[in-house]
Amino acid sequence: MKFKQRLKKLLAVSIPVLLVVGGATAWFVNRTPASPFDGQAAPRSADLVQRGEYVARASDCVACHSLPGHPAYAGGLEMPTPMGSIFATNITPDKETGIGAYSLADFDRAVRMGVARDGHRLYPAMPYPSYARLDDADVQALYAYFMEKVRPVRLASKESDIPWPLNMRWPLALWNVGFMPGEPYRADPSKDAMWNRGAYLVQAAGHCGACHTPRGIAMNEKGLDQRSGSFLSGAVINGWYAPSLRGDFNLGLARWSEEDIHRFLKTGRNQHGVVFGSMAEAFNNSTQFLTDTDLKAMAHYLKSLPGDPDRDGTPWKYETGPITSTSLGKGATSGARLYAAKCSFCHGVDGRGKAPWIPPLAGTASSLATESASSINVTLNSSQRVVANGVPDAYRMPAFREQLSDAQIADLLTFVRTSWGNKGGDITARDVEKIRKNTKASETGIVILPH
Structure with missing residues (x-):
């Protein structure tokens, strides 16, 4: 009898708690995140479209959302993951198969929060943890470019081949809580304007950490900015080793000057090497099109990141x-x-x-x-x-x-x-x-x- 009484008391307490927790979790994972653009009309001036084209270049959107010989931004690129393959989506302004029906707020939620217009969560192969640092003005410009200048293409996106239950999207809402930055990039007042511009480009649009930062057990980047020693310290991704972009003598940029980095990003080569692998794609589609001022800012920021002699080892001779x-x-x-x-x-x-x-x-x-x-x-x-x-x-x-x-x-x-x-x-x-x-x-x- 005592056991039954204790069981009844336990159930009387635990069931309401489980219902409350379960309901709160369901509300959280299914809610539509707020955007600063909710209820706002989207400006689409010629200047804004031009700026958006530049932001798209800096963000290298075309590399993932396009296939050689096919229309730009129509999707289809296969991205292997440990769980299975996912395929880049159509982000042309086609209203049926692309993003033509997206409002500015919908677009913002997808780019900076990883939530599609219909509410499903995006896999972080879309580097929204980096794009979360984009400022509002660049998001507006990017939206104007995609809606006004990109040609719409009617092409349905391919579904991933990740098996159930690994393909469930709702856990990504919890993943975002642990591994997403809380706000867009904020300038560091202790640094100069050049450093801050470089930090913004590297951390946000350039999403350099998506390749060059090692991943944790949850496939999260171990660091999102210079406050972490893991940030840009080198990683293997898609069959390529993306080396350290920190001041490591062997595996990083200690032997490179700021001008060496600028030249590499602008021309694809310097005395130390030539772009290859994933970096060749980034150069071909993105970095060579950026202004010298921005490339030098990126170089300035990268040269400020210290190396780790314990990780890097004895300097090469x-x-x-x-x-x-x-x-x-x-x-x-x-x-x-x-x-x-x-x-x-x-x-x-x-x-x-x-x-x-x-x-x-x-x-x-x-x-x-x-x-x-x-x-x-x-x-x-x-x-x-x-x-x-x-x-x-x-x-x-x-x-x-x-x-x-x-x-x-x-x-x-x-x-x-x-x-x-x-x-x-x-x-x-x-x-x-x-x-x-x-x-x-x-x-x-x-x-x-x-x-």
Whole structure:
């Protein structure tokens, strides 16, 4: 009897509590977040549209929401995740399949809060945790550009292939509470205007952290601004290693001047390297179109971020390589022979390349990082062609996936990553096999909008 009485008392207390908590949770996850533009008409002046086009460039919207050879912003790009693939949506102003029926407030909720017009939550592959820092004026301008200048395309967006129950969207409302910034970017009064402009572009429109910041167990960026030492400290994403953008000597920008960074963002190359992988897309579609003032501001901000010697390790020093005119005899390793035959003509027997056209392999982040994704991926598949001012580059890394076996690529890259002072370490045939199975040779088509 005592047990039944206790059970009744427990149920009498717990059931109302569960109902209240459950109801509050349901209200929270299903509510429509407020926008500062609720009830407002959207201005669409020519100047605002032009500004919006620039913000779209800075935000690199076209890279994710377009496919080579297809209309800009019509969606379709496949984005692999650990749970399955999602597909970028149509964001042209088509009223049926795009965002043509969105009000300015609807658009704001999607861009800065990750909530679509019909109330469903967007996956954070859409970098709304970064776009949340956009100011109101840039959101207005972006909306004006998409509604007035982008051509509407009737094309239904593809559904994700993430299985149930992982495809449920309501938990993202709780995810946002833990991992979203609470407000748009606010200038730091202790810093100058150049630093603040650079911080705004890097953190908000540029969403650099989406690739260059490591992720936590909930797939959240571990830091959203300079207050976190993890912010922009390097990460692997979509088969590429995005290196540190902090003041790390080996894996970051300590050896780069502000002018080096500016030149890299403006021309796609400098004495330290050439854009490749995901950064080639960002350069082709975004950074080269920004003003020198903005690019220099970004460089100024990035150079202010300190490195972490404990994470970065002993500073790299160049060491004379093992390839000489007499070193490829009977005792030469397979990797040395392959490098001499396949790579040395462009990258040099000394691994120093031919700047600024052909990047060095000695002392680069991809050769020093323990993460080997970029080294393997670019060797297997090449990279998107670099297009500067509408002109494709003449020096392109070839794809070796049809020429070399997994074991040969492993030997070649082990040689590169352990020569000239590089300390990235050995690569196994199994490492190459994994990336070969999950990638394909780079597409030659590039989505470039008219300047």
